[in-house]
Amino acid sequence: MVRIHSARPFFFFQQSFTQPSGSISSRSRPPNSLQPFPGSRFIYRRLADQGSRTPMIEDPTPTPSIPVPAKGTRVTPPVRFESAQRTVWILPSEVDLVRDCGFLGGIATIHPEQHRSGREPHPVYRGTDGSLLLWKRCLRGGWLSHFISTLHLSCARFLREMEMGEETRVLGIPTSNVIAVASTTATIGQRVEMLIRLENDVQTLKQFLEDQMPSDRQRRAVLKATAETIQEFHQAGFLHGDLNLMNILIQQREEECPRAILVDLDPGGLAPLANRHSNLTRLIRSYRKSIGLNTPPLRTGEAIRFIHGVTGADRDRMRSLITASQQYLPPSQWRR
Numbered sequence: 001m002v003r004i005h006s007a008r009p010f011f012f013f014q015q016s017f018t019q020p021s022g023s024i025s026s027r028s029r030p031p032n033s034l035q036p037f038p039g040s041r042f043i044y045r046r047l048a049d050q051g052s053r054t055p056m057i058e059d060p061t062p063t064p065s066i067p068v069p070a071k072g073t074r075v076t077p078p079v080r081f082e083s084a085q086r087t088v089w090i091l092p093s094e095v096d097l098v099r100d101c102g103f104l105g106g107i108a109t110i111h112p113e114q115h116r117s118g119r120e121p122h123p124v125y126r127g128t129d130g131s132l133l134l135w136k137r138c139l140r141g142g143w144l145s146h147f148i149s150t151l152h153l154s155c156a157r158f159l160r161e162m163e164m165g166e167e168t169r170v171l172g173i174p175t176s177n178v179i180a181v182a183s184t185t186a187t188i189g190q191r192v193e194m195l196i197r198l199e200n201d202v203q204t205l206k207q208f209l210e211d212q213m214p215s216d217r218q219r220r221a222v223l224k225a226t227a228e229t230i231q232e233f234h235q236a237g238f239l240h241g242d243l244n245l246m247n248i249l250i251q252q253r254e255e256e257c258p259r260a261i262l263v264d265l266d267p268g269g270l271a272p273l274a275n276r277h278s279n280l281t282r283l284i285r286s287y288r289k290s291i292g293l294n295t296p297p298l299r300t301g302e303a304i305r306f307i308h309g310v311t312g313a314d315r316d317r318m319r320s321l322i323t324a325s326q327q328y329l330p331p332s333q334w335r336r
Contacts (some may be wrong), residue, residue: 028315227309
């Protein structure tokens, strides 16, 4: 079984607004490529248009009835600010918001309203536009985290997450909204931070499934929205790096249909054989793990309807996924 560590398109662009760590310094650029930002000690440069992109490489295990798009979605490159050892990339429409909260300099200028749990508590601030902004210090995982938990060799994977979020939202697919990424040079490597705009009135899919109060009708609507979002995400040519019940947020508001939002796309290096099938198998393993932690199992008919939606009603894909999941779930889960 292939474990997926990140999210990226099935396709690879010849050029992208993400730059290698070695190109962060402005010393390698002509002096006239940098302009002063009015009212700030920072300098900024809008990354130049990258030109036409190359066609996509098809999914390693494509399904003919769900073709991979032939062309990527263009997004506006971020604005880049530099000062001393700190470099910050910001979505063009969010420059004022990011500057006002202190993210440019690395020191918050407002008090946090709350903290969100994670590997460490993340402060949440109220932006000048009224939105909630989570200031996240990006920590390493795995055994290296015991030695260099705050250091990364490059911030490229985090810039790709910001790019992916923009591309998917242009397509109408709800994903996490990373509005800025900062890199601070350390003695060895870089310290990376992200500023993320949070959604209101949300809970994780795991929290929703643990609640036995929603009616069958409400549960069907939420599971349908979740299946459709994942299917559209895959249909657009993307994979999620850690598709699990905690990285799917459910937003329910009165007089509105439920929304499913994919978060923590976790860009990086996908395994060469990773595909939609392994992505969905990862989600099934997450569901099995949650059952072991006392999450009630799905009700009769819910699993098969979810598989029907998340595979785009493709029979071969449905059959393959159900067969693969038999090692994780009992046959009773697939009753109609």
